[in-house]
Amino acid sequence: MSDTVIRAGIIGADTRASWAGASHIPALAAQPQLSLAAVATRNEESARAAAEAFGAGRWFADPFELIRDPSIDLVTVAVKVPAHRELVLAALAAGKAVYSESPLGTTVAQAEEMAAAVGSLHTAIGLQGRLNPSVRRAAEIITAGRLGRLLSARVSATTFGNGPESVSAYEYFDKAAAGAGFLPIAAGHVLDVVEAVLGDITDVDARTETLWPEVKLADTGTISVREVPDHLDAIVKTTSGAPVGVQILAGMPIADAHFRLEIRGSEGWLKLVGNHPAGVQVGDLSLSSNVDFAAPDHPVATGTGPTAADIWTGASINVGEVYASLARDITNGTYRTPGFRHAVHNSRLIARVEEAARTGIRQ
Secondary structure (H helix, E strand, O other), X not given: OOOOOEEEEEEOOOOOOHHHHHHXXXXXXXXXXXXXXXXXXXXXXXXXXXXXXXXXXXXXXXXXXXXXXXXXOEEEEOOOHHHHHHHHHHHHHOOOEEEEOOOOOOOHHHHHHHHHOOOOOOEEEOOHHHHOXXXXXXXXXXXXXXOOOEEEEEXXXXXXXXXXXXXXHHHHHHOHHHOOOHHHHHHHHHHHXXXXXXXXXXXXXXXXXXXXXXXXXXXXXXXXXXXXXXXXXXXXXXXXXXXXXXXXXXXXXXXXXXXXXXXXXXXXXXEEEEOOOOOOOOOOXXXXXXXXXXXXXXXXXXXXXXXXXXXXXXXXXXXHHHHHHHHXXXXXXXXXXXXXXXXXXXXXXXXXXXXXXXXXXXX
8 A cells, every 4th residue: 555545534623622633533544545535424414514614525424334434444433432442343344444533431341351352453552642753752762771870850741631620512521431531641651751761560459539520510600520530640560670659730820730750770760751731642752861861852733723723733743643653554554553452551551540549459
């Protein structure tokens, strides 16, 4: 497929929803090997509007019609997590490459089921933070032993989500059955970046809290009950030998947003720093160290796009790296992009965090 453009169809590319327009659309537009061929929503009016706004050649009011379309090579599933399973399994059954947002399923069992259906197809999971150029360069420094024996690491991270106020469209994030709460999303992304740099997490001690059990929905004035945690403190150990202290705070003001990973070794240190209000997975990161290193690559996507305004500016930077990696894999027949098997690993890790927090026993 070296001379063939990979035709992508995005399920969930609604102009009224900010994520797909801010991330997936400009991420695809930044790469000549990929093109936006179609969009799909559950509504004819919104699907047609999305096609016009984003420049897609076709639109579908039925996502399964997009999946069945023989002209589509890659299906992106960018909808709420409870809808992932049915769409992903249908796309895999149709022989399509699939890029799914994270978490892959509402449970570990769902993620395992989808991963088992992959076969030789190419997949990508939306744990895009690990593909940020600065994260990749930090991992190279660690792997090369440039810091010497790793002594300790510390992570401090925030998100504006999961705070004392929300809107009705996001209420599902606070419901346990949705599988899309603070731990699978905020903690899932942060811990995945930790693993990308320091190796797989082998031991977990964790404590969670629900600091705001009642959430005011600003658009309706009603009160919603939060069924999931909104705070995490953890100590984890990684295969590199480094123990890592982790704190993730939700509901932070945008001005106070930050991500900071500091690693100390016997011969040096490094820091990864970001300040996007949505978390480490959104926006760029900067790398500093007392050891010399080659500057990280420039991101494929700039972070701007049709709906990449205000809080979602920068959203396409890391998503663009996933698409670039996936395009290389599809073209070259390789499987280097973190896909559904990696999604299972992340889901199992979050389940271990939840169990450690529930029982007080190291997992």
